[in-house]
Amino acid sequence: MKARVRYAPSPTGLQHIGSVRTALFNYLFARSQGGSFILRLEDTDRARYSEAYVKNLYDTFKWLGFYWDEGPDTGGPKAPYIQSERFDIYRKHAEQLVQMGKAYYCFCSDDKKFKDNEPENEEIETAGGYGYTRTCRSIDPIEARKRVQLGQAHVIRLKIPLEGSTSFDDVLLGRIEWKNTDINPDPVLLKSDGYPTYHLANVVDDHLMDITHVMRAQEWISSAPLHIIMYEAFGWKAPVLCHLPMVLGEDGHKLSKRHGATAVDEFRKKGYLPAALINYVAMLGCSYEEGRDLFSLPELEKLFLMEKINKAPAIFDYVKLEWFNGQYIRMLTDAELASLVLPYLAEASYISQPPTQKENELLLKLAPLIRDRLRFLSEAPKMLKFLFEEPELPEAVEFIPKKKDALFAYGMLEQALQLLGQADLHDHDACEAAFRAEAEKLGCKLGDLLMPLRVALTGTKVSPPLFHSMALMDRQIIEKRIGAAMEHLKNLEHVGRAKDE
């Protein structure tokens, strides 16, 4: 049978690294098998649901470049793919389980003790008072039915066998077995408001949608036996289960906001490329081909092997992701980088949005200046700031090359001004040649000649290549900035003598 896997997010938060990785592994598995990847919205939590999260879900995956073969938007043979549109199905199945004696009505009031944060609860719990006490399990079914018909508030709970054990074979972890007494006693399947819980909806839908493989994070493993019991109760064949290792933060705990960015949106805004994010996340807890680090999505689809997923949890390394991003930025063409960087420059009001013809040309010339320097796209405005704004004049010290003094810097600027006066700024090669010749004549390093100029023009000692930058600047501005710097140095000349070294 063709593999059918699903990504089943619940729209109760922004898409984050962990969920995207689960989606990615499912996606890669489906593609590697020539199977189907299905999106199913598990929107059974009314309290936390938000339309905005649904939108975020679509936006995120569109940006990442995933597509699903079946889903709420694309439709498919098992529609609807939104659980809130399938409520009658769940109720029916829950009732069916009651009918079969595998589940029962429970009239206990919603016990919220686990929701408080009162410390004394801990003592109650450590004393052994765990889980539901199965009070209603012994109510006579006929009596229970009567109470339900009378309109008494109730939930439906699954009967976990009181003895014996439940086991399954995890693709990654192998055989896992629980004593039934260790399973969460009689979990709720249908809430008192008539909504299904995750467990019910998930199992019913996976069956009805012919899901063959369930890949989900390892934090779900403890509900696996409960699901197995449900499949057995229905007389259904359970899908193959594969529990993915978790993604942890630097401190070894579940990745969360306090570790830094976790929402895909944050990475997107900061200027990470989808290809980099996918590449990095795909390698978190999984390996593909020895001796290689860079994989495109299509390559990953081809190379993915479920067996190559690791068992151990992986720590998310922001620095390594940054490296991947740099790699992918470097692979961009001028045109690609220009268009990717445009929104950031537009936001800084350096470029209009949409850009004019002239700005487009400029953008194209900007790309090679920053490509090797960017770690993420949002760094671009800062790097190019000097081209669009008058830089602040830094302290005189900044102008002075190592082992030189203010007088020297002043002289260098004077020289530069003169050279530039005769040069064609747009011919950066010729410009450079002229400066080289001059440096040689003066018996100093090219860097010594350029550093004061760099600081004068850009306001910092670190900038994109000078000659290429000047080619994009107006002559008047260049001369004005040099003049200002010289003035600045002149006043502070006396300070320069024993500078740095």
Next chain:
RNA sequence: GUCCCCUUCGUCUAGUGGUUAGGACACCGGGUUUUCAUCCCGGCAACGGGGGUUCAAUUCCCCCAGGGGAUGCCA
């Protein structure tokens, strides 16, 4: 408390009953370079501990420790 899972450089990982335990990021050093960055070269650095099994264990088994997760009318 109880249950479940996990354990190779700081991090992500490769790998095998006999290997100089490989790669990548980070870090350190060097080179290229007009600064920075890129790029290139080199270096540092790991099989958690204890028992077995075996001629031989990082690799197989057991125990321990450590880490993580779960224990909801949230998913």
